[in-house]
Amino acid sequence: MSVLPQHLKYAETHEWVYIDEEGNAVVGITDFAQESLGELMSVTFPELGRDVSAGDDVMSLESVKxxxxxxxxxxGEIVEINEALEDEPELINDEPYDGGWLFKIAPHDTSELEELLSDEDYQEMIDA
Known part of the structure; x- marks a missing residue:
């Protein structure tokens, strides 16, 4: 069973998100996703300032698998990337919910959070 913080919302594509104190959406991948990928080797970040829609392919992770x-x-708009991952992509494996966050979005509409899964719903999906 994967670790699932209750304060996060989850996408069916295995990303997590929360709104930080500055109003930005912090995005990462779940513990389940990083376990499935295996040891991460490199990260291809989204372009800062890029406007994205929910569900858009924005970046990629390369693992040994x-x-x-x-x-x-x-x-929303991509406003920040986790530059630490350029030199240490394994932070995603080690700290998927903390130091391994991927990027931040200035959201256009935070009500989109309501369409995402709770921790219980995400756990149910990955257990199915």
Missing amino acids: SASDIYAPLS
Whole structure:
């Protein structure tokens, strides 16, 4: 069973998101997703300032097993990337909910969060 913080919302594509104190949506991948990918080797970040829609393919992660696309859980503008991952992509494996966050979005509409899964709903989906 994967670790699932209750304060996060989850996408069916295995991203998590929460709104930080500055009003930005912080995005990462779940513990389940990082376990499935295996040891991460490199990160291809989205372009800062890029306007994305919920569900858009925005970046990729490459592991020893495969490459995986990462999707935007909310619509908005990419305003920050986790630069630490350029030199240490393994932070995603080690700290998927803390130091391994991927990027931040200035959301156009935070009501899109309501369309995402709770921790219980996400757990039910990955257990199915």
